[in-house]
Amino acid sequence: MTRALPKGVLLAFYGDDFTGSTDAMEVTALAGLKTVLFTATPDDAALERFKDYPVVGIAGTARSKSPDWMETHLPAVFERLTALQPRLIQYKVCSTFDSSPQTGSIGKAIDIGCKVCDATWAPSIVGAPHLGRWQVFGNLFAATGGEHFRIDRHPTMSRHPVTPMKEGDLTRHLAEQTERPIVSIDVATMASGNADAAADKALSAGAVAFLDVLHDASQEEAGRLVWQRANGKIFSASSSGLQYALVAHWRADGLLPRSAPAFPPVASVKKLLVLSGSCSVVTAQQIEKAEEAGFASIRLDVMAVANAAHAPGEIDRVAAAVRTAFEDHEGVLVYAARTVDDPAFADLQKEYGADRATFTKAQDDIGLALGHLAADLVPRLELRRIVVAGGDTAGRVLETIPVTALEVAHPLGKGAPICRCHGYDPAFDGLQVVLKGGQLGGPDLFVEALKGN
Known part of the structure; x- marks a missing residue:
């Protein structure tokens, strides 16, 4: 008992x-x-x-x-x-x-x-x-x-x-x-x-x-x-x-039931946007699997978004590319780099890596750019589910969109559930979001977030 x-x-x-x-x-x-x-x-x-x-x-x-x-x-x-x-x-x-x-x-x-x-x-x-x-x-x-x-x-x-x-x-x-x-x-x-x-x-x-x-x-x-x-x-x-x-x-100790309560299965969605600022090998594998499954992938120019003069133009370019990609694809993925060996990451380190504070700001700028994309594209495209990959990236994105609280809606990958957003903006209240740490999730996580399980 x-x-x-x-x-x-x-x-x-x-x-x-x-x-x-x-x-x-x-x-x-x-x-x-x-x-x-x-x-x-x-x-x-x-x-x-x-x-x-x-x-x-x-x-x-x-x-x-x-x-x-x-x-x-x-x-x-x-x-x-x-x-x-x-x-x-x-x-x-x-x-x-x-x-x-x-x-x-x-x-x-x-x-x-x-x-x-x-x-x-x-x-x-x-x-x-x-x-x-x-x-x-x-x-x-x-x-x-x-x-x-x-x-x-x-x-x-x-x-x-x-x-x-x-x-x-x-x-x-x-x-x-x-x-x-x-x-x-x-x-x-x-x-x-x-x-x-x-x-x-x-x-x-x-x-x-x-x-x-x-x-x-x-x-x-x-x-x-x-x-x-x-x-x-x-x-x-x-x-x-x-x-x-x-x-x-x-x-x-008998304070909780041995078996967990059942959650409803994850339903598919018509469109899924993935925003990745992660440099982990795990995320790179998830990106590759998503591309194999038919996702369109768009690279964010990290050097452009780290430059205040060029960032707005790069965000506009990527937003337009995402809108176009959704005409022919159910899943669209925007990523900053594949791994720490990605040339884009090497360029960022070369330009900003000498000073820790400057490099940190450059990385924040990447997350904020992805956040601006979410803030624009969720209401414009009437998206009901997105995925954000990378711990620091997720913080920047969630700080940018009008969401006040989260609750677990469905399990998806270990440590990366589908969450329901609470907020005062109707476009974001009820939005489902997966916040995925760089090291977490199976290879097909992005595909499962689109297709359901």
Whole structure:
């Protein structure tokens, strides 16, 4: 017999990018918990609309921001989450944990969050086997192309254009970003029955504690260790591994049904627009599969949109090309580059890569250009579903279109659900959007988003 979870907000989270935020939302929504994701810090009226939701998230863009930006913007967000009186607060990070002291500093976010939220413990769950991520003895591993890599040897993440991963041991990686004590509660400690003592010791020290997740047993154990200490004083910098672990524990403890509620199958749409700012090999494969299935593909001139004088003309050119392409194609794809080896990316690095701030702005300009395309083409072409690929890109696009909140409408690819948009503009209220992180989704994801499954 299923017992009941406590009333009120169980988990409140801030996502450091938009695709990761929908990934986190998907886990609890598919487990049967009402989950809403706001696209900006909600006011009282927005919160009232979703007042009975036990999981509340705010999607953000901190992953691409500096520590100074975080100091300015994150306290107000964390204060808003704290006011909901949740059992625990999460700073949702990517399951690849890519970050640096200068950009997307997870350590800086933990320092700010623990102070604002008066947190006494900072557990971190990054491993998520459902997504092909495992953390073992503190080291993070990720799957791609049927192979498994330690994150600092991963063919994409070790070469990430902004935050390349150079260290697989996350305790060492995070130590470059914060002076807080950092410990690892590994699978051996869990298996020996000493995990509770280790967790209590970490809690008393106010330490960041990485919890290994290798398989179902360690995932459920990690969820138990966190939930049994969830007293409103936890600030957890975690991937959606936290959500997976909590759901696993809640099910094992009889707090949630073992089987997930059924969602309706994904219906096809007449037209699908895909906007990609991702440079991952996974996205490149999805683009190739879409082209093979009959999608028209249009390259965005990244050098033009990074130049203020040329950007409007390039956006107009691509918008016209998309309109023309839809005359003969059901699916149209606009992309900035295929991979980090794409000549377009090399040109961007050559022109802007010498200065981190300038290069970041150039990448923001690409995302904003894709956002302007969405803002123009969704109402003009009466589109009812779009896909956005790339975490930073998704943030720029969702900041550009009039959408205030998202809910999961259908599962599609792991970590990349179809979401229903809430907004005050009729053209965008009810719009379905898939926000896909660079490393997520199967090869046919774009095709399935068009044809349904």
